[in-house]
Amino acid sequence: MAAAASILAVAGTAFAQDAAPPPPAATPNSTTALRLPDNPQLFGTTMPSVIKATAIINGEIVTQTDIDQRLGLLVMANGGRLPADEVDRLRQQVLRNLIDELLQIQAARAEKIIVKSGDIDRTLTRVAGNNKQTVEQLSALLEAHGSSINSMRRQIEGELAWSRLQRAKIESAVSVGDDEVKAVLDRMNAAKGTEEFRVGEIFLSANAGNESQAMANANKILEQLRNGASFAGYARQYSEASTAAVGGDLGWVRPEQLPEPIAATLRQMGPGQVSNPIQVQGGISIVAVQDTRKVLMADPRDAVLSLKQVSITFPKGISRVQAEPIVSRFAEAARNVGGCGGADKIAADFNGEMVQSDQAKIRDLPETLQRIMLPLQVGQATQPFGTIEEGVRILVICGREEAATNAPTHDEVYAQLNDERVNLRARRYLRDLRRDAVIEFR
Incomplete structure (x- = not known):
């Protein structure tokens, strides 16, 4: 107050020395009718006056607020904590995820695939119900962790859009023959009594130019998983496989159904274990064994x-x-x-x-x-x-x-083979979307 009074006094002195004419009559205050308090008490968090773009993807913006709120979802998946030295790297990963998500939504939109608000509402209600909450309670929980219900809605929109686009553009072009299914069933009968695994996977794409960075990211993720982070939560946020939407769950598989590097690792693992990063065609995988059982044998x-x-x-x-x-x-x-x-x-x-x-x-x-x-x-x-x-x-x-034998049906084997091929083509499709996109970073 003293500093403000001093400034006003100096201004008044300068005005007098200029011998200017007296000021006009005071203009009525346009907000008088609102009866606003002189010293209002503020509640809640102040919104930034300008939300700056972090990236512009084919003309659509990802903001720093989008990154912060999606990072909040990751904090929740990590039990409410993130190491301080990991935050910057995680922000970069979240930005890449948001760019991919927007590319997927844009690609779906180009094919006249629009995710309706009602579809998102139903998914939100199901997510909240799985956590024994209402959508309003879930929204409050998200805000308490620095995220928002809108950020979750956007993620759900991306997952639904990508899933529908895959059905329209990829699944229709994938075929699995009866002879292929029969060959798998024959191999399973030959392997009766051997072990199969309930597997989760986090897949990070990589090529010769970024393989070392992808491996470094995989090791950072592995460190968090071994410190108690949710595998399904990290798979949803980081995995670039189509199974990301279901927390990386591959279902029940036998080692011989998977790429050999993963198969060799699985045979050495037991329930509850998470693998080291595994180099596979097109990238790097981290797998988790959720359970085991014997092929074609009652458990x-x-x-x-x-x-x-x-x-x-x-x-x-x-x-x-x-x-x-x-x-x-x-x-x-x-x-x-x-x-x-x-x-x-x-x-x-x-x-x-x-x-x-x-x-x-x-x-x-x-x-x-x-x-x-x-x-x-x-x-x-x-x-x-x-x-x-x-x-x-x-x-x-x-x-x-007593349980019946766990022999898969013809349809179950067909579905698994189909999913594997769709997953491979989906990764290639997203790679092409990234290659063709116009992306500006600010």
Whole structure:
């Protein structure tokens, strides 16, 4: 205020020395009717006055705000954290992704493929529902992480546009013969009992000119994955394969169905493991093994159980020493349950709660319980598990429906071969779009 008063005083002195005529009468304030406060209190985040273009792709703009908000999605996928020394590199990768996304939308638009707002709304509702949220709650969560619902809408639009364009321009030109499907089925029958894998893939395209940079990027991604980042989240943001939209999921595959460098790596991996970067034709892949099973053999973990769960709880503040005799008696009762009907008696004797489930897959249980349940027979119960604080429980098997063999059908093999060829052509198509695009960086 003092500085402002001083400036006004100097200006007044200069005006007097110029002996200028007196100023005209003050003009009425045009905002008087709004009754605005003299010192307004601001809420929320101030929007930048100018949003500068970072890139212009065939006349359409990607802004720094677009990059920041898409980076926010990546932060969420990474558990809310990103190493400070990685941010600049990730921004460059996000910019490349946004350019590809815009090229895909433009290519779809050129083929009269328009993604309607209602299609995006339905996908958003499904995404929010999968996270047990409304779209409004999802929007608030995105904003809390520096992103926005509009950024997610744009990503969904790109994925839908590219998927529809592939169906229109690529899938229609791909053919798979019955003899090819039969050859795969024959090889699978010959490989009966060997292992197959549920695989996720992150693919980064590379050529002789940028192979070292692509490998460096792959190693950075691998570092984040080994620090707990979401494989599916990184696949959606970084993978250049058509499976990016489904988190890189390749489904169930046998090593011989994949390029040899990947096949050789898979044979050395187990569930939950992520590979080092693998050089393949056209680029670099990182693969993750989500699960394994035997080819054309029934997997006991796919058995469907009918279960009764008996839970007992303890008074708040009870010590472990006080609780252990009760748990011991509970364990003894479980060992002598006497069939599924005995679960009701145990619940009554221990004043416990009983819950029944008739469609429980062993595969869906926690791994520790899977190992316990696999050898148990109908009428047997698990040992007690849980905690003194949250309660202790047992599971009693009332029925077991063993899994059928996992032989794929003719249609399933056809679909997989078709997807592989579509994926290869889609990568080439996107490469051509990049080559022909007019891109300006600002």
